[in-house]
Every structure is written in structure tokens, then in C-alpha cells.
Amino acid sequence: MSDSEENAPSTTSSQVTDFVDKKGHSTSVVWSYFGFLQSDTKQSDEHCKLCRRLVPSKTGNTTNLFHHLKQRHPSEHEDAKKLQTQTSVGKRRGPSTSISATTQQSLMSSFSKAVPYEKKTKRHGDITKAVAYCIAKDMLPISLVENEGFKNLIHVLDPRYELPGRKHFSQTALPRLYTECRETVERHLQNVQFFATTSDIWSSRTSEPYLSLTVHFIDEDWNLQSKCLQTA
CATH class of the missing domain: 1.10.10 (Arc Repressor Mutant, subunit A)
Structure with missing residues (x-):
């Protein structure tokens, strides 16, 4: 731990009410555990959200912040390291794989629709x-x-x-x-042994006569079946 961090005065709960996150796009996962006082409009003094301690660090440098987590919050430090590793792998592999898959799917879709x-x-x-x-x-x-x-x-x-x-x-x-x-x-x-037949006769709109023959029987499952054999 650096002398500046060791000698830095701790901030009490009465002095710290709410923290605000770092302005702009924060690429490091460590900023999930650090913030700034609302009164610190220039965001020059980093505070730990876990113990509310002032942790001095150079602008944009997160080494001292990670060091603070490692010394005082080992469990959160391990979580931050794992998350940082996953983020780094995603940046290296994620975009290229995603773009490749999207492009390939688009090409396959275009060809399939055309053929x-x-x-x-x-x-x-x-x-x-x-x-x-x-x-x-x-x-x-x-x-x-x-x-x-x-x-x-x-x-x-x-x-x-x-x-x-x-x-x-x-x-x-x-x-x-x-x-x-x-x-x-x-x-x-x-395989039908017993059946009955009915006939029906009617005329179309153009006065053409029709005659149909329908057979009725009970199948093996005891369901009544009707089949039209012929319409002439």
C-alpha cells in the first residue's frame, strides 16, 4: 500500500452521503467499486464505495484502486479480476465471432431465398x-x-x-x-362385414341432376363411419 493511501484520511458516513460514478465511458471494471462525492465536480478524489475511504490515484490510473481492493477487500478484488478477464476475452473474440456469424447467416439467407x-x-x-x-x-x-x-x-x-x-x-x-x-x-x-347404404339425389344451379351413394358401418373401435362411394 502506498504512503499516500495509508496516510489518507478516511471519510466518515456523515461526510459521505451519496457517490456518483465516474464521468464518461469507464473501461475498467474497478470503477464499479469507486466513485466521487457529489460536491467533487472535477472528480479528482476517488472514494471506495465499500469502506468510504479516500484512495488517491493519478488521473486515469487504476493501479492504486486495484491495490486498495486487494489489501482491504480481497473478495471484491477477486470478483473484479474475474470480470476483467471475461471482459478482455469478450473484446478479443466476441465482436469478430458475432460479425462473422451475422454475415454468414445473411449470405445463407440471401442464397436460400433466391434458389x-x-x-x-x-x-x-x-x-x-x-x-x-x-x-x-x-x-x-x-x-x-x-x-x-x-x-x-x-x-x-x-x-x-x-x-x-x-x-x-x-x-x-x-x-x-x-x-x-x-x-x-x-x-x-x-374387413367390413355389415353395412348400410343411403343415396341422395339433388340438382345443381344449372338443373343438372346428381346421385350419390354412401356406405355406413361401424369400425373396429366402434366408431360410426360414413364413406361416399360415388357421385354421378
Whole structure:
């Protein structure tokens, strides 16, 4: 401990009410434990916040401050040293790693948005199948896939997906969905021993007559099932 610190008069609680932090950007962690009196507008006399002792030090020099912590507050001195080490490592490694990761992510994101899916990929097939299911389930016109609003919706949801035209849905996607649905119904009916059928007849808005045949049965889990076999 220096003679100046040893001979420095201690500041009593009545003399010290509140401390203010060091002005400007403090790069050293030691300033967490030191401050200045509010009346010290020039901030020339450093005081320890722990014991309120005046610790003289040269302007910008923190050696004497660390020395004070080491001699009088060893536990806080160890914490300050650990924090100083972590800060130094972060300054050396943190920024470069962060910038590199950000740049890499940005480049990957840009390339991924620019390259469309291959038509044979699972992602492209799943989206196409979902669009076909939406058209069939909600009985929407196939021309939906040519509407600008629907195209924009698909593009916002996944910019890499290129929506096929109505010809693909009418000749490929919807017939494939029909085949899958038909095969599923056939599997369900293979082991059915008892069933009932109902028919329904109606006319469209253009006076075209329709007739449907529906089969009803109870499955192995005792759930009532109804499957439309044909609409003609």
C-alpha cells in the first residue's frame, strides 16, 4: 500500500452521503467499486464505495484502486479480476465471432431465398399436395392457383416455392389425391362385414341432376363411419 493511501484520511458516513460514478465511458471494471462525492465536480478524489475511504490515484490510473481492493477487500478484488478477464476475452473474440456469424447467416439467407425448390424435393411436393387438398376439401375452383392474391400469399409463406399452373392440378395433383383417397376407402371397407347404404339425389344451379351413394358401418373401435362411394 502506498504512503499516500495509508496516510489518507478516511471519510466518515456523515461526510459521505451519496457517490456518483465516474464521468464518461469507464473501461475498467474497478470503477464499479469507486466513485466521487457529489460536491467533487472535477472528480479528482476517488472514494471506495465499500469502506468510504479516500484512495488517491493519478488521473486515469487504476493501479492504486486495484491495490486498495486487494489489501482491504480481497473478495471484491477477486470478483473484479474475474470480470476483467471475461471482459478482455469478450473484446478479443466476441465482436469478430458475432460479425462473422451475422454475415454468414445473411449470405445463407440471401442464397436460400433466391434458389427455388427442385420440383422433386419433399418440400415442393408437400406444399403442392396441401394446395390440392385445399381445393378439393373446400370445393374451390382450380383457377384459384392463377389468382394474383393467392400467388402472393404462397410467395410470402415460402418465397422458394414456385406454384404450378392449373393444368398440373387438374391433370396430376388432384387425380393423384383422388387415387389416394379411393385406396384409403377401399382399405377401410375390406374387413367390413355389415353395412348400410343411403343415396341422395339433388340438382345443381344449372338443373343438372346428381346421385350419390354412401356406405355406413361401424369400425373396429366402434366408431360410426360414413364413406361416399360415388357421385354421378
